[in-house]
Amino acid sequence: MPTWKSKSCRWSILASSLAATFGWGAVGAQPVSGAALPPVAELALEDAEAQELYLDVTLNGVALGRLARFVRQRGALSASAATLRELGLKWPGSDQASGLVALSQLPGLEVVYDAAHQGLVLTAPLDLLDRPVTRIGPVQESRALVDPASRVPGLVLNYDLYAQQGGGQQVLSGFSETRLFGIGPGVWSNTLISRRTSTQGGPSSSDVVRLDTSWQQEFPDQMLSLTVGDLTSGALSWSRATRLGGVRLSRKFALQPYRITTPLASFQGAAVLPSTVDLFVNGLKQSSQQVQPGQFQLNGVPSLGGSGQAQMVITDINGQRREVSFDLYGAPQLLAAGLSDWSVELGSVRRDYGLKSFAYGDAMASGSARYGWSARTTLEAHAEAGPGAWQAGVGGLWLLGQQAGVVNASLALSQNNKDGMDQQGAQWGLGYQWNSRRLTAALSTLRRDVGFRDVASQPNELLARGSDSAYLGLNGLVGGAQLGLSFIRQQYFNSPPVRYAGLSWSYQMPGNAMLSFNVNRNLDNPAGSSVYLSWSMPLERRVSVAATARSSGNTQNLVFDASRSPPGDQGGWGWRVQAGAGDNSSAQAQVSQLGRYGQWSAGLSQFGGQGGASSAQTVFGSASGGLVLVQGQPYASRRVDDAFALVSTNGVAGVPVRLENRLVGETDARGLLFVTQLNAYQHNRISIDTLRLPVDMRIDRSALEAVPDSRSGMLATFAMRRILAVELSLRDAQGQWLPAGSPVWLEAPTASANPSAARAPSTTVVGYDGLVYLEDPAPGASLRVQLPDGSCRAVLPLSPQASGLVDLGVLRCQ
Secondary structure, X not given: OOOOOOHHXXXXXXXXXXXHHHOOOOOOEEEOOOOOOOHHHHHHHOOOOOEEEEEEEEEOOEEEEEEEEEEEEOOEEEEEHHHHHHHOEOOOOOOOOOOEEEHHHOOOOEEEEEOOOOEEEEEOOHHHEOOOOEEEOOOOOOOOOOOHHHEOOEEEEEEEEEEEEEOOEEEEEEEEEEEEEOOOOOEEEEEEEEEEEXXXXXXXXXXXXXXXXXXXXXXOOOOEEEEEEEEEOOOOOOOOOXXXXXXXXXXXXXXXXXXXXXXXXXXXXXXXXXXXXXXXXXXXEEEEEEEOOEEEEEEOOOOOOEEEEEEEEEEEOOOOEEEEEEEEEEOOOOOXXXXXXXEEEEEEEEOOOOOOOOOEEEEEEEEEXXXXXXXXXXXXXXXXEEOOEEEEEEEEEEEOOOOOOEEEEEEEEEEEOOOOOOEEEEEEEXXXXXXOOOEEEEEXXXXXXXXXXXXXXXXXXXXXXXXXXXXXXXXXXXHHOEEEEEEEEEEOOOOOOEEEEEEEEEEEOHHHOEEEEEEEEEXXXXXXXXXXXXXEEEEEOOEEEEEEEEXXXXXXEEEEEEEEOOOOOOOEEEEEEXXXXXXXXXXXXXXXXXXXOEEEEEEEEEEOOOOOOOOEEEEEEEEEEEEEEEOOEEEEEOOOOOEEEEEEOOOOOOOEEEEOOEEEEEOOOOOEEEEEEEOOOOOEEEEEOXXXXXXXXXXXXXXXXXXXXXXXXXXXXXXEEEOEEEEEEEXXXXXXXXXXXXXXXXXXXXXXXXXXXXXXXXXXXXXXXXEEEEEOOOOOOEEEEEEOOEEEEEEOOOOOOOOEEEEEEEEEOO
C-alpha cells in the first residue's frame, strides 16, 4: 500500500485514476528495469523528484508476505541495500553496500511492477539468492510413549517340553522362563533347563540347571538398559562376548525403534522456483518433498544396503522437470554422525554354563563402545580387565567414497599371567565389504600371536591363531540365477590349517519353485566334502513339497518332504511327512496344532542302518506355551517371549480381534483374549470387528495403538455397554406426519422450567414419515419438536425393557 504522506505517491494515484478514466493506458503489471514508464505515468511523474512506494514483494514465485520500501524515480526502482538483503538478495559487494541500490544494477534480476495492486514481482538467478540451505530430513515417526494407565502387574511362566522314546532309551527335557513385572520397577526373570534320561534295564539320571537370573530396568528416554544378575557382556566384531554374573549398563537402541541410527545419504540441489523434489533409489520412489527457491539438501532414508543409484527429479511450479543422478552406498554397519553405542560390565565370569547352576570364576570388568565420528567413519574400542589379565583394542569402519565399499580394521593388545608366567600378545584384523544389486564381495582376516588372551580365557586355552574368509556373490545371472563362492581358512597353534571352499547356486523356476545346488569341500581332507541338490515348491498357502539329494563322503541319500505349517495368527493344524532312501533310509511323520493356549506336536520316526543293520523307531512329542497371572487371574496362552496385551471387551464374548489388521482370535466367555505378538515400544494397532456386535451395543472406540513395555504386559480395553434404542413415529394433532428435518429436544419432566433448555442443541431431528430414533431416554421424558408455526410436545411411554431395540409405534405431538 502507498503512504498517503508522500506527495509523489498522491501524484501516482492521481495519474492512475486519470489513466483508468480516460483510457490513456493500462496501469497493471509492467516490467521495470530502468526503462521509461507508460506515457500516462510519465506525464504524472514528469516533475516529481522521487516516489516512495511500499510494495508487496514476490521473489521467485514465493510471496514474502511483507511490505518493502522502494523509491521510484524517472521510471526506475531503487531500494536500500539493507532492504534488499532482508528480501534475500545478494550481489557483489552487498555486505558492505549502503544507501539506495537501483534494481537495474543487479545482474540478471527481472522486475515486474504491478501498479494496480501495488505489488512487485522479482525473479532472481540462483547466484543472487541469499538464503540458507533448506535441509529436508526423512519423516521419522515420533517415539511411541507407553501409557502408564495401561500397565498391569503380572507373572509369566513360559515352558518348552520335549519327550522321546526309542532304542531302549527315554528322554524328557524341559525349558522354563519365569518373569515377574509391574511389581516395582524393572522386570525379574529366571530360566531353567531340566533333563531326565532313563535306559531300559539300566540306571536313570536327572538334573535341573539354572541358566540365568536377572533384574532389568530400562530407560526409554535415554535409551539405557540396566541389568543386574546373569548377563552377557557387550562385544565387537573382533572381540568375544563373555557370560558374567554382575551389573551391566548399556545403550539400547531398541528402546526407540523408530530412531534412525545409520548414516543418511545426502543429496544437494538448487531450485529457482518453488519445486517438488522426488527421490528415487534404484528406481523405487523414496520420498517427495516441497522446496523453496535456493539451495536445498535432501537427506535420504537408509533403506539401501550397498551400492545403488539415486535420481532426484525436480519439478518447478511451471511444470519444467530436470533430473540429477547420484551414486550412493548404504552402510548399515556404520553409526550416524555423533551417535554412540556402548556397554560397560562388572562381575564374575560364568563357568560351565548350562552344566552347573552356580559356577563363577574371577572378577572382570569390561567395556565396549562405538562412535559415529562422521557419516563415513565409525570408531570402536574395547577393554577388559581381571586378576592378572587385561586386554584393550581399537578399531573402526570407513566408507570409501561413494562406490568403493566399507573397510574395517582393528588392533588389540593383551597381558596375561594365569599360566604362572607373564604373556603378552597382539591381535589385528582387517576386512572389506562391497555390495550392489549384481555383485557382493567380502574379505576378512584376523591374526593373533601365541601370547594373546582375553580375560575369560581358561588357563592353557589357546585361541585360534588366525582365520580368513572370502565371499563373492553374483546376482541376476541368466534366468535370475544367483551364484556364490566362499573360502574359509582356520588355523590353531601347533596344528596345520583347515581350509574349506564352497559353491552355491540357486534358480527361481516357474511356479515359485526353487532349485539350488551346493558344494562344500574340505581342501585338506576331500573325504569330508559334501554335495547337495535340492528342489522345493509351494503348492498352496502353507503347503510345500521338497526333495533333496545329498552326497557326503561315502554316503548318498535322497529325501522327499511334504509339510503344512499351522496358521500363525489364528492357529490351526499342521503336519509333515518325510521319507529318505539310499545308504541311510528313514521315514518320519509328524502332526502339530497351534491354539490359543500353546502348541503341541507328536510324531514317529524310523531310521534304517547301513548295510542291512536293524532299524530303530522313535516316538517323540513336544509342547510349548505360557501361563500368565494378571490382575489376580490365571490364564493359559501361547509363549510370551516379549510383550503381550490382554484385550478386554467388558465381558462381551465372541468379538473378533485384529492385530495390524490380521485376525488373531475372538474374546472368550469372559470377554478376554491374549495377544502375544506385540512389539515393545512400538505402535501395535489392535482393533475389533464391530460388524459382529449387536445393534444395541455402544462402543467408545473400535481401534487403539497399543505400546507395551519390553517383556511386560498391558491392558487393552474396548469399553462396551448395551443401550436402550428407541424408535417411534410422530404425527401432529391433525394426524399428519411431522415435517422431516424438524429439530427434536429430549427433555426430562422438569426441563420445561429451565430457561436455557430452549437454547440447548437439539437431540436429534425428525426423519421421513415422522421417524425419530433415541438412545437411553430417561424414564418419563418427553419430546419437544420445533415446527414452522410453533412447537409441540409428546410424552414417551415407559419402555418394557432396559436395553435392546424398542419400537414405541406412533405418538401424537400436541
